[in-house]
Amino acid sequence: MEGVPHEADTVSVGEFTFECGESIPDLELAYEAYGEFTGDNAVLVCHALTGSAHVAGRRRSGGADTAGQARAWWDDIVGAGKAIDTTSYYVVCVNVPGSCYGSSGPESRDEDGEHWGTRFPPVTVGDWTRAQRRLLDHIGVPNLHAVVGGSVGGMNVLDWAKRHPDHVDRVIPVATAARLDPQIVALDGIARRAITSDPAWQGGDYYGEGPRPENGLAIARQIGHVTYLSKSSMHDRFGRRSASRDAARDTFPVDPAADFFPYRDVESYLDYQGEKFAERFDPNSYLYLSRAMDNYDLASGYESDAEALAAFDGEAMVVSFTGDWHFTVEQGEDLAEAFRTAGARTAHHVIESDHGHDAFLVEPDRVGPPLADFLADGVRGKSVTDTRDDEERESEFAPVHTSLFSD
Secondary structure, three states: OOOOOEEEEEEEOOOEEOOOOOEEOOOEEEEEEEOOOOOOOEEEEEOOOOOOOOOOOEOOOOOOOOOOOOEOOOOOOEEOOOOEEOOOOEEEEEOOOOOOOOOOOOOOEOOOOOEOHHHOOOOOHHHHHHHHHHHHHHHOOOOEEEEEEEOHHHHHHHHHHHHOOOOEEEEEEEOOOOEOOHHHHHHHHHHHHHHHOOHHHHHHOOOOOOOOOHHHHHHHHHHHHHHHOOHHHHHHHOOOOEOOOOOOOOOOOOOHHHHHOOOEHHHHHHHHHHHHHHHHOOHHHHHHHHHHHHHOEOOOOOOOHHHHOOOOOOEEEEEEEOOOOOOOHHHHHHHHHHHHHHOOEEEEEEEOOOOHHHHHHHOHHHHHHHHHHHHHHHHHOOOOOOOOOHHHHHHOOOOOOOOOOOO
Protein backbone atom coordinates (compact mmCIF):
# COMPACT_ATOMS: atom_id res chain seq x y z
CA MET A 1 0.00 0.00 0.00
CA GLU A 2 2.43 2.59 -1.23
CA GLY A 3 1.69 6.12 -0.10
CA VAL A 4 -0.59 5.03 2.77
CA PRO A 5 0.82 5.27 6.31
CA HIS A 6 1.18 1.82 7.87
CA GLU A 7 2.23 0.89 11.36
CA ALA A 8 2.72 -2.59 12.82
CA ASP A 9 3.60 -2.87 16.47
CA THR A 10 3.15 -4.82 19.68
CA VAL A 11 2.35 -2.74 22.75
CA SER A 12 1.80 -3.39 26.42
CA VAL A 13 -1.51 -2.26 27.87
CA GLY A 14 -0.70 -3.27 31.45
CA GLU A 15 -2.44 -5.67 33.83
CA PHE A 16 -5.54 -7.29 32.40
CA THR A 17 -8.24 -9.21 34.23
CA PHE A 18 -10.16 -11.67 32.09
CA GLU A 19 -13.86 -12.42 32.44
CA CYS A 20 -12.98 -15.69 34.17
CA GLY A 21 -11.56 -13.61 37.04
CA GLU A 22 -7.91 -14.49 36.40
CA SER A 23 -5.39 -11.85 35.38
CA ILE A 24 -1.96 -11.45 33.86
CA PRO A 25 0.41 -8.65 34.88
CA ASP A 26 1.11 -7.40 31.37
CA LEU A 27 -1.14 -7.89 28.33
CA GLU A 28 0.65 -7.39 25.04
CA LEU A 29 -1.37 -6.69 21.92
CA ALA A 30 -0.12 -6.85 18.34
CA TYR A 31 -1.86 -4.49 15.96
CA GLU A 32 -1.58 -2.95 12.53
CA ALA A 33 -2.99 0.39 11.46
CA TYR A 34 -3.40 1.85 7.97
CA GLY A 35 -4.13 5.41 6.89
CA GLU A 36 -4.39 8.61 8.90
CA PHE A 37 -6.73 9.24 11.82
CA THR A 38 -8.79 12.42 11.44
CA GLY A 39 -10.93 12.04 14.54
CA ASP A 40 -14.02 10.42 13.05
CA ASN A 41 -12.79 7.97 10.40
CA ALA A 42 -11.56 4.96 12.41
CA VAL A 43 -12.65 1.50 11.28
CA LEU A 44 -11.84 -1.51 13.46
CA VAL A 45 -11.48 -4.80 11.58
CA CYS A 46 -11.95 -7.95 13.68
CA HIS A 47 -10.16 -11.05 12.40
CA ALA A 48 -11.56 -14.58 12.29
CA LEU A 49 -10.53 -17.58 14.40
CA THR A 50 -6.99 -18.10 13.12
CA GLY A 51 -6.35 -14.69 11.61
CA SER A 52 -3.87 -12.03 12.63
CA ALA A 53 -3.58 -8.26 12.76
CA HIS A 54 -2.06 -8.39 9.28
CA VAL A 55 -5.22 -7.58 7.36
CA ALA A 56 -3.74 -5.76 4.35
CA GLY A 57 -0.58 -5.03 2.42
CA ARG A 58 2.87 -6.56 2.65
CA ARG A 59 4.16 -7.64 6.03
CA ARG A 60 7.03 -5.49 7.24
CA SER A 61 9.90 -6.72 9.34
CA GLY A 62 9.96 -5.58 12.94
CA GLY A 63 6.19 -5.89 13.41
CA ALA A 64 4.11 -8.61 14.97
CA ASP A 65 5.06 -12.20 14.29
CA THR A 66 2.70 -13.48 11.62
CA ALA A 67 4.83 -16.39 10.47
CA GLY A 68 2.99 -18.26 7.75
CA GLN A 69 0.72 -15.29 7.06
CA ALA A 70 2.98 -13.12 4.92
CA ARG A 71 -0.03 -12.56 2.67
CA ALA A 72 -2.64 -10.36 4.28
CA TRP A 73 -5.91 -12.16 4.94
CA TRP A 74 -8.27 -9.43 3.59
CA ASP A 75 -6.02 -7.60 1.17
CA ASP A 76 -8.73 -7.66 -1.52
CA ILE A 77 -11.02 -5.62 0.73
CA VAL A 78 -8.73 -3.31 2.73
CA GLY A 79 -6.39 -0.87 0.99
CA ALA A 80 -6.10 2.27 -1.09
CA GLY A 81 -9.09 2.52 -3.41
CA LYS A 82 -10.62 -0.73 -2.09
CA ALA A 83 -13.89 -1.29 -0.21
CA ILE A 84 -12.38 -0.23 3.12
CA ASP A 85 -10.38 2.57 1.59
CA THR A 86 -7.26 3.36 3.60
CA THR A 87 -6.99 6.76 1.90
CA SER A 88 -10.29 7.69 3.57
CA TYR A 89 -10.41 5.57 6.71
CA TYR A 90 -8.00 4.88 9.54
CA VAL A 91 -8.13 1.08 9.69
CA VAL A 92 -7.01 -0.82 12.79
CA CYS A 93 -6.79 -4.58 13.30
CA VAL A 94 -5.77 -6.10 16.64
CA ASN A 95 -4.61 -9.66 17.20
CA VAL A 96 -6.86 -11.01 19.96
CA PRO A 97 -5.61 -12.28 23.34
CA GLY A 98 -5.14 -16.04 23.29
CA SER A 99 -3.83 -16.05 19.72
CA CYS A 100 -0.26 -16.77 18.65
CA TYR A 101 0.36 -13.90 16.24
CA GLY A 102 1.97 -11.39 18.57
CA SER A 103 -0.60 -10.85 21.31
CA SER A 104 -0.39 -12.55 24.70
CA GLY A 105 -1.53 -16.16 24.66
CA PRO A 106 -0.55 -19.67 25.68
CA GLU A 107 2.59 -19.60 23.55
CA SER A 108 3.86 -16.29 24.95
CA ARG A 109 5.99 -16.10 28.09
CA ASP A 110 5.17 -15.06 31.62
CA GLU A 111 7.23 -12.75 33.84
CA ASP A 112 9.61 -15.64 34.62
CA GLY A 113 10.28 -16.32 30.96
CA GLU A 114 8.26 -19.52 30.87
CA HIS A 115 5.62 -20.29 28.26
CA TRP A 116 2.16 -19.78 29.72
CA GLY A 117 0.75 -22.92 28.13
CA THR A 118 -2.56 -23.90 29.69
CA ARG A 119 -1.84 -21.65 32.68
CA PHE A 120 -2.94 -18.77 30.47
CA PRO A 121 -6.43 -17.63 31.58
CA PRO A 122 -9.42 -18.76 29.52
CA VAL A 123 -10.44 -16.05 27.06
CA THR A 124 -13.83 -14.91 25.79
CA VAL A 125 -15.03 -12.79 22.88
CA GLY A 126 -15.82 -10.17 25.52
CA ASP A 127 -12.16 -10.20 26.55
CA TRP A 128 -11.24 -9.51 22.93
CA THR A 129 -13.54 -6.49 22.83
CA ARG A 130 -12.20 -5.12 26.10
CA ALA A 131 -8.61 -5.62 24.93
CA GLN A 132 -9.35 -3.84 21.64
CA ARG A 133 -10.87 -0.94 23.58
CA ARG A 134 -7.70 -0.80 25.68
CA LEU A 135 -5.51 -0.75 22.54
CA LEU A 136 -7.59 1.99 20.91
CA ASP A 137 -7.27 4.09 24.05
CA HIS A 138 -3.51 3.53 23.91
CA ILE A 139 -3.23 4.86 20.34
CA GLY A 140 -5.69 7.71 20.88
CA VAL A 141 -8.87 6.53 19.14
CA PRO A 142 -11.92 7.31 21.34
CA ASN A 143 -14.71 6.45 18.90
CA LEU A 144 -15.16 4.32 15.81
CA HIS A 145 -16.94 5.09 12.58
CA ALA A 146 -17.43 1.36 12.09
CA VAL A 147 -16.54 -2.13 13.28
CA VAL A 148 -16.45 -4.95 10.73
CA GLY A 149 -15.51 -8.61 10.93
CA GLY A 150 -16.38 -12.06 9.65
CA SER A 151 -17.10 -15.40 11.32
CA VAL A 152 -16.13 -15.22 15.00
CA GLY A 153 -14.80 -11.76 14.10
CA GLY A 154 -18.45 -10.96 13.39
CA MET A 155 -19.30 -12.05 16.94
CA ASN A 156 -16.60 -9.64 18.06
CA VAL A 157 -18.45 -6.94 16.09
CA LEU A 158 -21.71 -7.80 17.85
CA ASP A 159 -19.97 -7.57 21.19
CA TRP A 160 -18.88 -4.03 20.35
CA ALA A 161 -22.50 -3.04 19.70
CA LYS A 162 -23.46 -4.64 23.01
CA ARG A 163 -20.60 -3.40 25.24
CA HIS A 164 -19.67 -0.07 23.68
CA PRO A 165 -22.80 1.15 21.86
CA ASP A 166 -21.77 4.79 22.27
CA HIS A 167 -18.31 4.21 20.79
CA VAL A 168 -19.32 2.97 17.32
CA ASP A 169 -21.66 4.37 14.68
CA ARG A 170 -21.93 1.46 12.25
CA VAL A 171 -21.46 -2.28 12.64
CA ILE A 172 -21.00 -4.88 9.91
CA PRO A 173 -21.19 -8.48 11.19
CA VAL A 174 -20.34 -10.74 8.24
CA ALA A 175 -21.07 -14.48 7.97
CA THR A 176 -21.84 -14.77 11.66
CA ALA A 177 -24.63 -15.23 14.20
CA ALA A 178 -25.61 -14.39 17.75
CA ARG A 179 -24.38 -17.87 18.79
CA LEU A 180 -23.27 -21.14 17.25
CA ASP A 181 -25.74 -23.91 16.63
CA PRO A 182 -25.24 -27.32 18.30
CA GLN A 183 -23.91 -28.99 15.15
CA ILE A 184 -20.97 -26.62 14.85
CA VAL A 185 -20.35 -26.73 18.60
CA ALA A 186 -20.19 -30.54 18.29
CA LEU A 187 -17.70 -30.42 15.43
CA ASP A 188 -15.56 -27.90 17.31
CA GLY A 189 -15.57 -30.22 20.30
CA ILE A 190 -14.35 -33.12 18.16
CA ALA A 191 -11.62 -30.88 16.74
CA ARG A 192 -10.40 -30.01 20.22
CA ARG A 193 -10.40 -33.69 21.19
CA ALA A 194 -8.16 -34.38 18.20
CA ILE A 195 -5.59 -31.99 19.70
CA THR A 196 -5.82 -33.11 23.32
CA SER A 197 -5.76 -36.80 22.29
CA ASP A 198 -2.47 -36.34 20.43
CA PRO A 199 0.22 -37.87 22.71
CA ALA A 200 2.49 -34.93 21.91
CA TRP A 201 0.04 -32.48 23.51
CA GLN A 202 1.31 -33.45 26.97
CA GLY A 203 -1.39 -31.56 28.79
CA GLY A 204 -0.47 -28.41 26.90
CA ASP A 205 3.18 -28.39 28.00
CA TYR A 206 4.75 -29.26 24.66
CA TYR A 207 6.86 -26.12 24.28
CA GLY A 208 10.55 -26.89 23.98
CA GLU A 209 12.59 -29.36 21.99
CA GLY A 210 10.09 -32.20 21.86
CA PRO A 211 7.39 -32.83 19.25
CA ARG A 212 4.32 -30.63 19.02
CA PRO A 213 0.80 -32.09 18.65
CA GLU A 214 0.82 -31.28 14.95
CA ASN A 215 -1.23 -34.30 13.88
CA GLY A 216 -4.01 -33.40 16.29
CA LEU A 217 -3.99 -29.76 15.18
CA ALA A 218 -3.98 -30.79 11.51
CA ILE A 219 -7.06 -32.97 12.04
CA ALA A 220 -8.76 -30.15 13.93
CA ARG A 221 -8.09 -27.86 11.00
CA GLN A 222 -9.46 -30.40 8.56
CA ILE A 223 -12.70 -30.65 10.52
CA GLY A 224 -12.98 -26.88 10.59
CA HIS A 225 -12.14 -26.56 6.92
CA VAL A 226 -14.98 -28.89 5.91
CA THR A 227 -17.41 -26.56 7.70
CA TYR A 228 -16.04 -23.61 5.71
CA LEU A 229 -16.95 -25.18 2.34
CA SER A 230 -20.40 -25.81 0.92
CA LYS A 231 -21.53 -29.22 -0.32
CA SER A 232 -21.82 -27.92 -3.89
CA SER A 233 -18.38 -26.27 -3.82
CA MET A 234 -16.79 -29.52 -2.61
CA HIS A 235 -18.56 -31.46 -5.35
CA ASP A 236 -17.45 -29.03 -8.05
CA ARG A 237 -13.90 -28.76 -6.75
CA PHE A 238 -13.14 -32.38 -5.88
CA GLY A 239 -15.94 -34.74 -6.83
CA ARG A 240 -14.78 -38.29 -6.18
CA ARG A 241 -11.58 -37.90 -8.16
CA SER A 242 -8.43 -39.68 -7.15
CA ALA A 243 -5.47 -37.53 -6.19
CA SER A 244 -2.65 -37.04 -8.66
CA ARG A 245 0.09 -39.66 -8.75
CA ASP A 246 2.60 -37.39 -7.03
CA ALA A 247 0.27 -36.76 -4.08
CA ALA A 248 1.82 -38.31 -0.97
CA ARG A 249 -0.37 -40.26 1.40
CA ASP A 250 2.07 -40.02 4.28
CA THR A 251 0.76 -37.18 6.43
CA PHE A 252 -1.09 -39.56 8.75
CA PRO A 253 -0.80 -43.28 9.50
CA VAL A 254 -3.08 -45.45 7.34
CA ASP A 255 -4.51 -48.93 7.67
CA PRO A 256 -3.14 -51.79 5.49
CA ALA A 257 -6.26 -51.84 3.32
CA ALA A 258 -5.62 -48.27 2.18
CA ASP A 259 -3.35 -49.39 -0.65
CA PHE A 260 -6.29 -51.13 -2.33
CA PHE A 261 -8.42 -47.97 -2.41
CA PRO A 262 -7.82 -44.65 -4.14
CA TYR A 263 -6.42 -41.67 -2.27
CA ARG A 264 -9.08 -39.09 -3.06
CA ASP A 265 -8.40 -35.56 -4.23
CA VAL A 266 -10.44 -34.16 -1.33
CA GLU A 267 -8.34 -36.16 1.15
CA SER A 268 -5.13 -34.85 -0.38
CA TYR A 269 -6.42 -31.28 -0.20
CA LEU A 270 -7.38 -31.58 3.44
CA ASP A 271 -4.10 -33.27 4.34
CA TYR A 272 -2.20 -30.42 2.72
CA GLN A 273 -4.30 -27.75 4.44
CA GLY A 274 -3.93 -29.44 7.81
CA GLU A 275 -0.18 -29.90 7.45
CA LYS A 276 0.43 -26.28 6.45
CA PHE A 277 -1.78 -24.96 9.22
CA ALA A 278 0.00 -27.04 11.86
CA GLU A 279 3.28 -25.43 10.81
CA ARG A 280 2.06 -21.91 11.56
CA PHE A 281 -0.45 -22.07 14.41
CA ASP A 282 -0.22 -22.97 18.08
CA PRO A 283 -2.42 -25.92 19.14
CA ASN A 284 -3.19 -24.42 22.55
CA SER A 285 -4.31 -21.19 20.87
CA TYR A 286 -6.69 -23.20 18.72
CA LEU A 287 -8.19 -24.70 21.87
CA TYR A 288 -8.54 -21.29 23.53
CA LEU A 289 -9.98 -19.40 20.56
CA SER A 290 -12.42 -22.10 19.48
CA ARG A 291 -13.79 -22.29 23.03
CA ALA A 292 -14.27 -18.52 23.02
CA MET A 293 -16.27 -18.82 19.80
CA ASP A 294 -18.37 -21.75 21.05
CA ASN A 295 -19.13 -19.94 24.31
CA TYR A 296 -20.28 -16.66 22.77
CA ASP A 297 -23.95 -15.81 23.22
CA LEU A 298 -25.10 -12.30 22.36
CA ALA A 299 -28.03 -12.54 24.77
CA SER A 300 -25.87 -13.53 27.76
CA GLY A 301 -26.92 -11.38 30.70
CA TYR A 302 -30.08 -10.20 28.91
CA GLU A 303 -33.54 -11.53 28.15
CA SER A 304 -32.98 -11.54 24.39
CA ASP A 305 -30.62 -10.55 21.59
CA ALA A 306 -32.67 -7.41 20.98
CA GLU A 307 -32.38 -6.39 24.62
CA ALA A 308 -28.61 -6.90 24.46
CA LEU A 309 -28.51 -4.47 21.52
CA ALA A 310 -31.02 -1.97 22.92
CA ALA A 311 -28.44 0.72 23.69
CA PHE A 312 -27.01 0.69 20.17
CA ASP A 313 -28.59 3.47 18.12
CA GLY A 314 -26.32 3.35 15.08
CA GLU A 315 -26.74 1.42 11.85
CA ALA A 316 -26.13 -2.26 11.15
CA MET A 317 -25.58 -4.28 7.99
CA VAL A 318 -25.70 -8.03 8.52
CA VAL A 319 -24.08 -9.92 5.62
CA SER A 320 -24.95 -13.56 4.93
CA PHE A 321 -24.11 -16.07 2.18
CA THR A 322 -26.56 -18.57 0.74
CA GLY A 323 -24.05 -21.46 0.65
CA ASP A 324 -22.85 -20.96 4.23
CA TRP A 325 -23.97 -23.73 6.59
CA HIS A 326 -21.53 -22.73 9.34
CA PHE A 327 -23.49 -19.49 9.87
CA THR A 328 -26.70 -19.72 7.87
CA VAL A 329 -28.83 -17.06 6.20
CA GLU A 330 -31.58 -17.91 8.69
CA GLN A 331 -29.24 -17.12 11.58
CA GLY A 332 -28.34 -13.87 9.83
CA GLU A 333 -32.01 -12.98 9.53
CA ASP A 334 -32.55 -13.63 13.24
CA LEU A 335 -29.66 -11.33 13.97
CA ALA A 336 -30.98 -8.60 11.66
CA GLU A 337 -34.38 -8.87 13.31
CA ALA A 338 -32.78 -8.39 16.71
CA PHE A 339 -31.17 -5.16 15.50
CA ARG A 340 -34.48 -4.01 14.04
CA THR A 341 -36.35 -4.77 17.24
CA ALA A 342 -33.70 -2.84 19.16
CA GLY A 343 -34.43 0.19 16.99
CA ALA A 344 -31.26 0.27 14.88
CA ARG A 345 -31.47 1.06 11.19
CA THR A 346 -30.68 -2.32 9.71
CA ALA A 347 -30.13 -4.09 6.41
CA HIS A 348 -29.67 -7.81 5.94
CA HIS A 349 -27.61 -8.11 2.78
CA VAL A 350 -27.70 -11.69 1.43
CA ILE A 351 -25.12 -12.70 -1.16
CA GLU A 352 -25.76 -15.59 -3.54
CA SER A 353 -22.71 -17.81 -3.32
CA ASP A 354 -21.77 -21.48 -3.56
CA HIS A 355 -18.44 -20.98 -1.78
CA GLY A 356 -19.78 -21.61 1.70
CA HIS A 357 -18.49 -19.88 4.80
CA ASP A 358 -15.23 -18.88 3.12
CA ALA A 359 -17.13 -16.65 0.71
CA PHE A 360 -16.43 -13.53 2.77
CA LEU A 361 -12.71 -14.12 2.15
CA VAL A 362 -12.74 -15.26 -1.47
CA GLU A 363 -15.45 -13.17 -3.16
CA PRO A 364 -14.32 -9.55 -2.81
CA ASP A 365 -16.26 -8.52 -5.93
CA ARG A 366 -19.51 -9.36 -4.13
CA VAL A 367 -18.54 -8.34 -0.61
CA GLY A 368 -16.76 -5.10 -1.47
CA PRO A 369 -19.51 -2.92 -3.03
CA PRO A 370 -22.12 -3.18 -0.26
CA LEU A 371 -19.42 -2.86 2.38
CA ALA A 372 -18.02 0.32 0.79
CA ASP A 373 -21.47 1.85 0.29
CA PHE A 374 -22.58 1.05 3.83
CA LEU A 375 -19.44 2.66 5.29
CA ALA A 376 -20.18 5.78 3.24
CA ASP A 377 -23.98 6.02 3.35
CA GLY A 378 -25.27 3.50 5.86
CA VAL A 379 -28.24 1.29 5.02
CA ARG A 380 -29.19 3.67 2.21
CA GLY A 381 -26.00 2.81 0.33
CA LYS A 382 -26.78 2.06 -3.31
CA SER A 383 -25.36 -1.48 -3.23
CA VAL A 384 -26.93 -2.37 0.11
CA THR A 385 -29.94 -4.66 -0.09
CA ASP A 386 -32.30 -5.94 2.57
CA THR A 387 -34.45 -9.03 3.03
CA ARG A 388 -37.47 -6.84 3.69
CA ASP A 389 -39.45 -5.47 0.77
CA ASP A 390 -39.07 -1.82 -0.23
CA GLU A 391 -42.23 -0.70 1.55
CA GLU A 392 -41.17 -2.23 4.86
CA ARG A 393 -37.70 -0.81 4.50
CA GLU A 394 -38.83 2.69 3.65
CA SER A 395 -41.15 2.77 6.66
CA GLU A 396 -38.03 2.72 8.81
CA PHE A 397 -37.08 6.13 7.45
CA ALA A 398 -40.54 7.69 7.50
CA PRO A 399 -40.84 10.67 9.85
CA VAL A 400 -43.07 10.21 12.87
CA HIS A 401 -45.94 12.76 12.96
CA THR A 402 -47.68 13.45 16.26
CA SER A 403 -51.13 14.99 16.13
CA LEU A 404 -51.64 18.19 18.11
CA PHE A 405 -55.11 16.94 18.97
CA SER A 406 -54.15 13.50 20.21
CA ASP A 407 -55.09 12.55 23.74
